[in-house]
Amino acid sequence: MDYEGYVADLGREARCAAKHVAVSAVAQRNAALSAMAVALDERRELLLAANAQDLEAGASAGLDAAMLDRLALNNARIDALIEGLEQVRSLPDPVGAIDGVRTMDSGIRVGKMRVPLGVIGIIYESRPNVTIEAASLCLKAGNAAILRGGSEAIHSNRALGDVISGALSEVGLPLGAVQVVAHTDRAVVGALIRQRDSIDIIIPRGGKGLIERIAQESLVPVLKHLDGICHVYIDDAADAGKAMAIAVNAKTQRFGTCNTMETLLLAQSQSALLPELVQAMQAHGVELRGCERARQAATEITVAATELDWSTEYLAPILSVRVVDGLDDAIEHIARYSSGHTESIVTENHSTAMRFLREVDSSSVMINASTRFADGFEYGLGAEIGISTDKLHARGPVGLEGLTSTKFVVFGDGHIRT
Amino acid sequence: MDYEGYVADLGREARCAAKHVAVSAVAQRNAALSAMAVALDERRELLLAANAQDLEAGASAGLDAAMLDRLALNNARIDALIEGLEQVRSLPDPVGAIDGVRTMDSGIRVGKMRVPLGVIGIIYESRPNVTIEAASLCLKAGNAAILRGGSEAIHSNRALGDVISGALSEVGLPLGAVQVVAHTDRAVVGALIRQRDSIDIIIPRGGKGLIERIAQESLVPVLKHLDGICHVYIDDAADAGKAMAIAVNAKTQRFGTCNTMETLLLAQSQSALLPELVQAMQAHGVELRGCERARQAATEITVAATELDWSTEYLAPILSVRVVDGLDDAIEHIARYSSGHTESIVTENHSTAMRFLREVDSSSVMINASTRFADGFEYGLGAEIGISTDKLHARGPVGLEGLTSTKFVVFGDGHIRT
Numbered sequence: 001m002d003y004e005g006y007v008a009d010l011g012r013e014a015r016c017a018a019k020h021v022a023v024s025a026v027a028q029r030n031a032a033l034s035a036m037a038v039a040l041d042e043r044r045e046l047l048l049a050a051n052a053q054d055l056e057a058g059a060s061a062g063l064d065a066a067m068l069d070r071l072a073l074n075n076a077r078i079d080a081l082i083e084g085l086e087q088v089r090s091l092p093d094p095v096g097a098i099d100g101v102r103t104m105d106s107g108i109r110v111g112k113m114r115v116p117l118g119v120i121g122i123i124y125e126s127r128p129n130v131t132i133e134a135a136s137l138c139l140k141a142g143n144a145a146i147l148r149g150g151s152e153a154i155h156s157n158r159a160l161g162d163v164i165s166g167a168l169s170e171v172g173l174p175l176g177a178v179q180v181v182a183h184t185d186r187a188v189v190g191a192l193i194r195q196r197d198s199i200d201i202i203i204p205r206g207g208k209g210l211i212e213r214i215a216q217e218s219l220v221p222v223l224k225h226l227d228g229i230c231h232v233y234i235d236d237a238a239d240a241g242k243a244m245a246i247a248v249n250a251k252t253q254r255f256g257t258c259n260t261m262e263t264l265l266l267a268q269s270q271s272a273l274l275p276e277l278v279q280a281m282q283a284h285g286v287e288l289r290g291c292e293r294a295r296q297a298a299t300e301i302t303v304a305a306t307e308l309d310w311s312t313e314y315l316a317p318i319l320s321v322r323v324v325d326g327l328d329d330a331i332e333h334i335a336r337y338s339s340g341h342t343e344s345i346v347t348e349n350h351s352t353a354m355r356f357l358r359e360v361d362s363s364s365v366m367i368n369a370s371t372r373f374a375d376g377f378e379y380g381l382g383a384e385i386g387i388s389t390d391k392l393h394a395r396g397p398v399g400l401e402g403l404t405s406t407k408f409v410v411f412g413d414g415h416i417r418t
Numbered sequence: 419m420d421y422e423g424y425v426a427d428l429g430r431e432a433r434c435a436a437k438h439v440a441v442s443a444v445a446q447r448n449a450a451l452s453a454m455a456v457a458l459d460e461r462r463e464l465l466l467a468a469n470a471q472d473l474e475a476g477a478s479a480g481l482d483a484a485m486l487d488r489l490a491l492n493n494a495r496i497d498a499l500i501e502g503l504e505q506v507r508s509l510p511d512p513v514g515a516i517d518g519v520r521t522m523d524s525g526i527r528v529g530k531m532r533v534p535l536g537v538i539g540i541i542y543e544s545r546p547n548v549t550i551e552a553a554s555l556c557l558k559a560g561n562a563a564i565l566r567g568g569s570e571a572i573h574s575n576r577a578l579g580d581v582i583s584g585a586l587s588e589v590g591l592p593l594g595a596v597q598v599v600a601h602t603d604r605a606v607v608g609a610l611i612r613q614r615d616s617i618d619i620i621i622p623r624g625g626k627g628l629i630e631r632i633a634q635e636s637l638v639p640v641l642k643h644l645d646g647i648c649h650v651y652i653d654d655a656a657d658a659g660k661a662m663a664i665a666v667n668a669k670t671q672r673f674g675t676c677n678t679m680e681t682l683l684l685a686q687s688q689s690a691l692l693p694e695l696v697q698a699m700q701a702h703g704v705e706l707r708g709c710e711r712a713r714q715a716a717t718e719i720t721v722a723a724t725e726l727d728w729s730t731e732y733l734a735p736i737l738s739v740r741v742v743d744g745l746d747d748a749i750e751h752i753a754r755y756s757s758g759h760t761e762s763i764v765t766e767n768h769s770t771a772m773r774f775l776r777e778v779d780s781s782s783v784m785i786n787a788s789t790r791f792a793d794g795f796e797y798g799l800g801a802e803i804g805i806s807t808d809k810l811h812a813r814g815p816v817g818l819e820g821l822t823s824t825k826f827v828v829f830g831d832g833h834i835r836t
Binding site: 019022023096102104106108110113115117118200201221239241242245246248249250253335344357358359361362363364365366367368369370372373374378379380391392393395396397405406407408409410411412413414415416417 | 437440441514520522524526528531533535536618619639657659660663664666667668671753762775776777779780781782783784785786787788790791792796797798809810811813814815823824825826827828829830831832833834835
């Protein structure tokens with residue numbers, strides 16, 4: 001099959017639709033989200049049947065339990081998708097807002113209007129819920145979207161694609177506004193990331209390998225999220241109770257998320273806290289790997305951390321622990337090993353906290369809070385399309401605003417430049 | 419010579435310096451700008467002598483008058499550079515500002531802190547003033563910069579590089595904070611745009627050919643400014659006096675700038691204005707090329723505009739003129755032929771004005787104002803590094819803010835996620 005031609009057609013459709021969506025009334029975009037929610041509710045049986053096909057094929061193809069779990073739809077997950085659509089629907093329209101209008105010496109008034117980005121390509125793994133989440137966010141922000149999910153979810157995604165198309169038709173938006181790629185061949189991904197003229201940005205969601213490959217090969221700009229090697233630093237001036245609570249929460253609330261702590265740094269003066277911390281971690285089934293000083297302070301840590309441990313995103317119940325001399329040493333360790341996702345300091349000292357905030361160069365930097373808060377919902381964005389570890393365009397959790405651009409708007413009354 | 423190795427060294431130096439500059443006090447960065455201004459003033463003779471070498475070599479190499487003019491330094495231009503440095507110095511520090519802190523339901527307080535981008539590579543043509551302008555903006559925004567100017571300006575740029583290095587030393591900032599490339603070989607450009615690890619963004623400034631080539635080949639993200647095919651649309655409800663003033667100013671105030679109008683669109687009902695408009699344009703030496711209806715309305719337009727005219731950035735005293743049916747027709751023409759830089763409508767009708775503002779997808783969209791206002795100074799940015807016709811990261815005139823990124827900052831008091 002000619003995937004280049006197929007993808008070029010998707011691109012042309014999307015570009016054309018994007019012009020309509022960009023100037024559509026928010027009421028129409030919201031109506032599309034409501035129609036999707038209704039259709040999801042009405043077609044549960046159909047969706048679950050399609051998903052069962054994927055699950056069966058996945059099981060016989062030998063997908064592991066975690067992958068099958070991510071692939072699965074059930075009534076509770078459909079409820080969550082419906083609730084998510086309602087949440088996105090209730091968010092204010094980001095498009096058309098004019099900010100910061102000021103009158104210049106020349107007399108013109110200048111401000112910035114928020115506008116859609118255009119066409120967004122989302123490449124993701126076999127998680128059908130992403131299909132609905134990505135569609136709703138892109139559409140709400142006035143964009144057209146091309147969604148390419150993992151091949152294992154193809155039956156689920158086709159069924160969800162029908163839900164989306166039906167909703168678009170119902171409210172009179174072009175079908176090109178959200179297109180779900182119907183082919184599973186990998187060549188489609190290669191073709192998508194070469195569509196420089198018709199796709200404005202590619203957002204890959206998934207494992208580090210997928211994202212790195214796409215970032216390397218894409219001719220379209222990529223908003224990427226690589227790994228999350230997150231740190232908590234317990235400072236000399238930390239409150240012991242807060243330190244314990246934050247460290248345990250940051251590591252154990254969920255093991256497989258990108259904002260989970262992977263390395264704990266402790267000021268030397270706090271090493272007396274280690275035995276209790278180790279006990280608490282071990283009670284949650286966490287394996288510890290420590291530097292020499294950490295192992296001296298807590299003999300329960302029997303495994304020595306290697307150079308590799310400091311730069312590993314475990315996504316598992318493993319924690320590396322390092323005793324550092326103090327703030328400077330902690331900042332240096334983070335600069336060297338962090339993936340720039342999220343770091344937190346526990347301290348009661350204001351100046352130390354503010355230095356950490358300023359000097360640590362990560363997408364989220366926290367004072368006395370668990371790294372697990374690094375999340376679009378927790379930040380009040382209403383929803384998130386992903387977390388960017390890039391510094392250009394959008395950084396950290398990306399909500400509706402990250403899916404938009406701006407333009408300057410100038411109000412004159414016959415003004416000319418002299 | 420091993421340009422790859424040379425450029426890799428520049429990149430390493432810059433990356434290392436960027437960490438220092440990012441956390442430097444604004445007073446130190448401002449002091450560096452002042453020291454540059456003093457040094458420019460003190461070394462006028464030296465700078466003019468170096469520039470004379472470039473001008474002489476340029477003249478014998480057959481550079482045209484316009485290129486030689488852009489290459490030339492003189493006392494007035496040095497005064498302008500000194501004044502520019504003073505202006506950038508007086509701008510508020512963009513780095514470290516925390517915006518939009520809100521308390522979430524969980525109790526954490528979340529905001530965004532503005533932070534430097536990191537290392538910025540500027541690739542530009544033989545205009546020595548860009549060396550100082552780019553250095554000052556990148557440094558003020560807390561970044562390290564690598565500046566690669568056109569080879570014809572090499573003696574001027576080396577002398578300016580000495581001015582910059584001297585100022586950096588004087589205030590104790592690392593020399594890697596601003597590095598002026600001392601080699602003229604084009605291989606340096608090729609090596610720079612492959613420095614994905616040490617350069618965060620490439621900003622090319624110059625002709626469309628240069629920028630297109632760099633955008634195509636760069637592995638580093640590029641903030642680009644292609645051509646400026648700017649339109650003024652005189653609506654049915656335009657005030658004739660404002661329309662005349664704006665059209666003449668947009669075309670004739672300067673011919674060679676990117677925000678100069680290249681195509682004038684008139685509503686059919688306004689075609690009676692054409693004879694007077696044509697006279698005014700011709701009085702400024704502007705050649706007119708018109709569609710059929712335009713030539714009927716003003717027989718002084720003798721040249722027929724071709725398809726090519728609608729998509730040409732003349733940068734010269736030439737104007738294409740088209741009579742359109744009305745707003746929709748104008749928006750359609752602009753969507754098809756504009757380069758997305760700047761468009762303006764002249765109208766007294768509020769609804770029409772607001773539709774134009776919303777529906778025209780360009781980096782600046784204006785009501786009753788000359789396109790010539792699309793400029794960082796006119797927009798109150800204090801200065802500009804360029805004008806972006808991209809939609810990602812920064813769009814339109816790019817000042818200090820476009821040279822920064824943000825990070826999320828979270829203030830807790832022992833908060834954990836439940």
